[in-house]
Amino acid sequence: MATLRIxxxxxxxxxxxxxxxxxxxxxxxxxxxxxxxxxxxxxxxADQAKTPMRQLYFIVQMMLMDPNTIDAARELFEKTYPVMLKTYSNRDIIDGLLEVQELIDRGRSFEALKRIRVMIPIEDRIIGESDDASSNVTEFQPPMRLAAGA
Known part of the structure; x- marks a missing residue:
C-alpha cells in the first residue's frame, strides 16, 4: 500500500x-x-441535506464517519435508495445511483460519496429547470428523519 499524505x-x-x-x-x-x-x-x-441527493450523501457520509452506526446508516440507505431510483427520470442520475449502489455493496463508501457529489449539481439544475420541478423530480420524503451527533 502506498503512503497517503494529507x-x-x-x-x-x-x-x-x-x-x-x-x-x-x-x-x-x-x-x-x-x-x-x-x-x-x-x-x-444535517441541516444542509435539503434535497434527495444531499440526503443520500448525508446517509453515506454517516457510514464513513461513525463505524458504530454503520448498520443503522446502511439500513437507512437500503430504504432510501429504491425510492430515489423511482423519483428521478434523468438518465445521468439513474446511472449514478446504480453506480453508488454498486460502490456501497463493495464497501467503497468514500467513492460513493465522490459519485454523489458529482450528481448534486445535476439535481440542482433539474430542480431549477422549471417552476414545477415535479416534471423531473417528485417530492421526496425520506423514510425517517436524519440526525447527526457531534
Whole structure:
C-alpha cells in the first residue's frame, strides 16, 4: 500500500475511522495503512441535506464517519435508495445511483460519496429547470428523519 499524505491548515478537522481530529497548526498527516477518513470540507451537516441527493450523501457520509452506526446508516440507505431510483427520470442520475449502489455493496463508501457529489449539481439544475420541478423530480420524503451527533 502506498503512503497517503494529507495536509491540514490550522484549526482544520479530519474525521478518521470515527474519531474527530483537530490540528492547532498547519500539519501533514501520513497514513501508513488503510484508513477511512473525511476532510472537514467534505462533511455535510444535517441541516444542509435539503434535497434527495444531499440526503443520500448525508446517509453515506454517516457510514464513513461513525463505524458504530454503520448498520443503522446502511439500513437507512437500503430504504432510501429504491425510492430515489423511482423519483428521478434523468438518465445521468439513474446511472449514478446504480453506480453508488454498486460502490456501497463493495464497501467503497468514500467513492460513493465522490459519485454523489458529482450528481448534486445535476439535481440542482433539474430542480431549477422549471417552476414545477415535479416534471423531473417528485417530492421526496425520506423514510425517517436524519440526525447527526457531534
Amino acid at each position: 495536509s491540514l491548515r490550522a484549526g482544520e478537522r479530519i474525521f478518521v475511522n470515527g474519531a474527530v481530529l483537530k490540528v492547532d497548526r498547519k500539519t501533514t498527516l501520513e497514513f501508513l495503512n488503510d484508513v477511512t477518513f473525511l476532510l472537514e470540507s467534505h462533511v455535510m451537516q
